[in-house]
Amino acid sequence: MTHPVTNPTAPSALPSEVLHYTAFSTDPAGGNRAGVVLDASALDDAEMVAIAAELGYSESAFVTPAPQADDARTFRLRFFSPKAEVDFCGHATVATAVALGEQLGAGDYTFLTNAGPVPITVTASGEGLRATLTSVPPQVYDVAPDDVAEALAALDWLPGELDAALPPRISYAGVRHLVLAAATRERLADLDYDFDRLLTLMRALDLTTVQLVWRASETVFHVRDPFPVGGVVEDAATGAAAAAFGAYARELGLVPEQATLTLHQGHDMGSPSLLEVTLREGEPGVRVTGAAVRV
The missing domain is CATH 3.10.310.10 (Diaminopimelate Epimerase; Chain A, domain 1)
Known part of the structure; x- marks a missing residue:
């Protein structure tokens, strides 16, 4: 199931629908599910929280181009629960990284979150893609x-x-x-x-x-x-x-x-x-x- 999100003003090579992933599992029946929107440029805050509420997952992730970023693999990433925005979410970060890896390839990414920059490395394994995030200083x-x-x-x-x-x-x-x-x-x-x-x-x-x-x-x-x-x-x-x-x-x-x-x-x-x-x-x-x- 997908939820189309149109974006007439900012064309993108990335999908603009809601993708559904489960993170921290190689089995679709396990893990923690997250919605991932790889092009959320046309969405405002109210629309993002509404999508998250409709999905009902603990969090969903919304990707937009990073402002003034020279690296094409640096993205702005925001997270919404069914109630409100969350500054950082690990399982939706992993889900987003794997989704981007499937579109753009394995390698290093940077997500600019409300908590700060989060480096990500996506690698291929025999069971599919894996992602490693490095947290902000704890x-x-x-x-x-x-x-x-x-x-x-x-x-x-x-x-x-x-x-x-x-x-x-x-x-x-x-x-x-x-x-x-x-x-x-x-x-x-x-x-x-x-x-x-x-x-x-x-x-x-x-x-x-x-x-x-x-x-x-x-x-x-x-x-x-x-x-x-x-x-x-x-x-x-x-x-x-x-x-x-x-x-x-x-x-x-x-x-x-x-x-x-x-x-x-x-x-x-x-x-x-x-x-x-x-x-x-x-x-x-x-x-x-x-x-x-x-x-």
Whole structure:
């Protein structure tokens, strides 16, 4: 299904309809879906959010030529949830990069987002195209005990169900996420939260998602991401939160300065996703890699 978008004033070689991709999966039945408009030049903000709302995906991406860019592979990229614009979205970035790779070829791209420039590398593999984004420089913040208590109350989690080795923090790698670590896989799997109560807290703390994690091994984690601020109960794959979590793990010394983390997401939703997070010594940004396929 496509949604035609005409653009009479700015002819382009790129498609102007809404393309449908799922990111962080090579299986169309898995991953997190995103709409991608490769030529959104004729759309205003209201039309973009209306398209995102009609699609109903957690986010959709809208591409326009980058102003005053000398590089033909530099684009302005904006993201909209069904409710509002989002400064940065990882899964829609990966979906857009793969869509552009299919049109223009593998290689390096730059996306100019509201959070800042995001370099992208698209590579070919035996299972199709993969994209690696490098986040803007991340930051990790302490979180007030009262805010943690309110988040746990909204989630219906008990303080004793947290993993003390992974303390709560707010982490930013384009947008802000509250990281909470469950002590058991069973606790993570049982997610039934108070949507409005968590939404209120997230708005107060300027959060995009809550990154719920369970550590399976030194570098393997299972994650879930409630996203009520976008009008979505849960994200099936969240690249922005994956980047923020990589920054969190590095800041707290949970992993080496140079490491590759594997994040499994979406399994409890029936939409398995695989996210690879790479930390490089001396590189402030966090790399997130995943596949994307058209659906």
